[in-house]
């Protein structure tokens with residue numbers, strides 16, 4: 700049986716008086732590529748912010764790679780990588796300088812060696828002395844993944860990683876996500892509303908609606924269970940409209 704990477708129990712977050720995540724009970728096993736789906740404002744980013752310890756829950760608990768997100772937040776931070784939706788870099792610095800900066804922030808002892816490994820892994824060899832100002836959005840997202848994996852995390856959180864990319868950028872990022880999962884064994888937790896991405900990348904999915912997890916299952920079981928109901932888009936709409944509000 701696979702170990703559990705993420706487990707939440709009645710995890711909730713209220714912004715002022717507004718509940719954004721409501722009693723979330725979610726399990727993600729190690730080795731999965733988990734896709735968290737939902738409309739804009741469903742609570743996906745808030746969920747990732749809780750699991751990455753950027754936000755403290757109003758109530759409930761969660762463990763990430765066996766560490767409690769509140770009591771052991773430092774251990775969580777050390778074992779995960781995170782690509783936020785709008786990752787910021789120093790455009791006037793080169794790719795190498797940006798990665799060196801992030802490597803130092805995450806306490807890397809030998810950044811030079813690790814940066815060279817990551818540049819090769821991400822097919823960036825030869826670009827290390829180019830300024831980030833010259834990079835396309837797709838390349839910048841890959842730099843975002845490079846900074847997120849510098850410290851060799853076992854679990855990677857990606858917030859809408861392919862949003863705003865052209866088809867070539869989407870494909871390149873999708874291939875990279877699959878490579879990180881298959882070759883390096885990194886568990887991936889990905890927020891998305893691109894259903895086409897989910898079918899080509901994820902092994903399991905969850906659907907959030909107004910802060911409530913209304914569905915969680917493997918992608919294979921979902922497609923089997925709703926066989927004959929059309930594309931994943933049709934299935935998503937069916938789950939969304941037939942689940943009690």
Ligand SMILES: Nc1ncnc2c1ncn2[C@@H]1O[C@H](COP(=O)(O)OP(=O)(O)OP(=O)(O)O)[C@@H](O)[C@H]1O
Pocket residue numbers: 714717718719737738739740741742743744745746
């Ligand atoms: N800092 C904040 N203060 C108050 N309300 C917030 C804050 N951040 C998010 N919200 C609200 O919480 C709800 C969930 O937002 P969240 O960003 O988690 O959703 P999302 O599913 O990630 O949406 P999107 O796909 O648009 O990024 C939304 O109604 C949003 O307006």
